[in-house]
């Protein structure tokens with residue numbers, strides 16, 4: 001029988017996510033055979049440069065996408081957060097798996113809460129989104145770049161003079177590190193990244209067989225929420241390396257989307273929200289409100 005090939009990055013988190021997809025598929029189709037195909041992406045190889053300086057869209061996705069286009073893979077499993085808002089021609093996201101906790105968490109060295117950190121505390125993060133929002137909350141914090149997979153980041157925290165690091169709750173939980181979390185950061189102080197916490201499956205557009213196969217894994221509320229977030233990002237032409245946060249919630253088919261854009265020094269921070277039933281329209285509406293409040297000048301300043 002033909003084996004169905006599932007592409008994934010080879011980090012511990014990516015492998016966990018791909019294994020999870022494989023186990024869900026095996027439950028739905030016990031007679032089919034699935035195989036993981038681990039690959040390294042450019043983002044896994046360049047580790048000494050902050051992502052915002054590499055500035056390459058699809059840093060964590062391109063090699064897998066080439067595998068889909070050349071028919072070496074039948075599907076690719078990604079953290080949705082790492083996916084550009086515009087995909088290469090011929091590819092599509094077929095499946096948005098049910099979202100894990102979308103918020104960010106703070107992991108401190110000695111279990112000290114963020115609000116109790118001393119003046120000038122040192123925070124590890126390379127994310128402009130996290131840095132800007134923390135700067136806004138506490139201008140005295142000092143930031144050091146922190147890249148690498150989750151194990152590397154945790155090790156750097158324990159071995160350096162950092163007071164704490166900020167990570168996505170989803171990744172921390174999937175690795176079984178829940179007990180390392182000092183606190184979940186509330187969304188009014190740390191709005192998460194577009195798509196954070198959702199696992200997305202990408203396929204070649206013409207593979208209707210694979211799309212059909214994957215349909216039990218799609219989670220409709222997650223899909224509506226992350227489509228709204230990605231619409232906002234697309235409208236602002238954000239890419240993953242700008243200080244944009246967005247989080248949508250779906251209640252009774254109504255999508256409420258909150259968005260945030262901040263300057264790198266955290267001095268300017270604007271927020272907007274909207275509610276509706278069409279994810280693309282809700283995303284565009286929040287983007288337009290942010291633009292009215294000055295989002296474009298903030299983003300232009302960052303891009304130069």
Ligand SMILES: NCc1[nH]cc(CCC(=O)O)c1CC(=O)O
Nearest residue numbers: 079081167168170171196197198
């Ligand atoms: N940028 C890397 C990345 N991509 C997805 C996750 C977490 C898992 C998820 O959001 O689904 C992480 C780690 C982090 O930001 O802490």
